[in-house]
Amino acid sequence: MTTPFASTMPITPRPNIVFTRGEGHYIWDSDNNKYLDFIQGWAVNCLGHCPPILAQTIAEQAQTLINCSPAYYNAPMLELADLLVETSGFDHVFFANSGAEANEGAIKLARKWGQLHKDGAYEIISMDHGFHGRTLATMSASGKAGWDQLFEPKVPGFHKVPLNDTEAVEAAITPQTVAVLLEPIQGEAGVYVAEDEYLRTLRQLTQAHNILLIVDEVQTGVGRTGTLFAFEHAGIKPDIMTLGKGLGGGAPIAALLATEAVSCFVPGDQGGTFNGNALMTSVALAVLKTVSAAGFLENVNEQEKYLRKKLADLATQYGFGSVRGRGLLLALDLQCKGATEMAAAALDKGLLINAPRPDTLRFVPALNIGKDEIDVMIDRLDKVAGEVL
Helix, strand or coil: CCCCCCCCCCCCCCCCCCEEEEEECEEEECCCCEEEECCHHHHCCCCCECCHHHHHHHHHHHCCCCCCCCCCCCHHHHHHHHHHHHHHCCCEEEEECCHHHHHHHHHHHHHHHHHHHCCCCCEEEEECCCCCCCCHHHHHHCCCCCCCCCCCCCCCCEEEECCCCHHHHHHHCCCCEEEEEECCEECCCCCEECCHHHHHHHHHHHHHCCCEEEEEECCCCCCCCCCCCHHHHHCCCCCEEEECHHHHECECCEEEEECCCCCCCCCCCCCCCCCCCHHHHHHHHHHHHHHHCCCHHHHHHHHHHHHHHHHHHHHHHHCCCCEEEECCEEEEECCCCCHHHHHHHHHHCCEECEEEECCEEEECCCCCCCHHHHHHHHHHHHHHHHHHC
């Protein structure tokens, strides 16, 4: 007999529940069970589930213009591009549909720049345990464990070094090196932060060798770390940045940003059927305006302090390790391999949390989370820890 889930390709283990609606920090399944969501689509729903501003924007834009083809400008596309340039300090924006697609574009742009300005240099230094997406090129750039033998042959030209090791980067630079690519926080690896001083030294190193610095802010961008973009913590200016996830607040949109000196695509180099369509860019514009509004990021930083303290208190109670991360991208090191079991048990108690590693829990709530929801999460996590561990 065919199961209710048989038609869906099994690309990840999923519990046998079906979510049907969401509101704010909560989501409900088909049996009307209510869950507090501290995953939010893997840092996608930065304003929570179905925020009124996005529902209104989508409804209004859907009655005005959805997609006029990327061969033409549309008004939301232009307004969003201007706001991204204004807030980020980059000069040019290319819109895409996913973070992987934006990163793929960044790799292409760097290689094109290498053809024009570095005698055809094309190799990119990336980080062990890094994650940049699931296209062949972005998988090749990633350092995710177990991917080295998937879908061979991979795209050549990527060399991995440890995060926060400037000497390893310098040793890996050759005449064929065109760029260094990294995440300001390695989210999928378990929430490991690229240290501010490391990023400053890396910026100096790349400039000294005339190579590009690419920051993958698909998970960290748009307020997730308490600044609009995570590279701001180090006070640096990269050459290329990618955005995704939270940029659309739940809708599929991403962006590739570059300085004018690096922006060397010409017509025919890059494109995409849905890229920069009016519906998605109108949504991202509403998100970016909300996150950029006065007081919003201050609240992110306030809630980070509260969540960090509550997790640290729980860690002391159960003998867990440290709390890692920045802003509202935090992880709790359990110092034992119980994270997957805890995440599964939390689901039974109406709590969605994520275990990116067997010994690590990740917390990526909506950026407008409050202390009340954090208290509920900690209470449920406390009960789970007591039962599982």
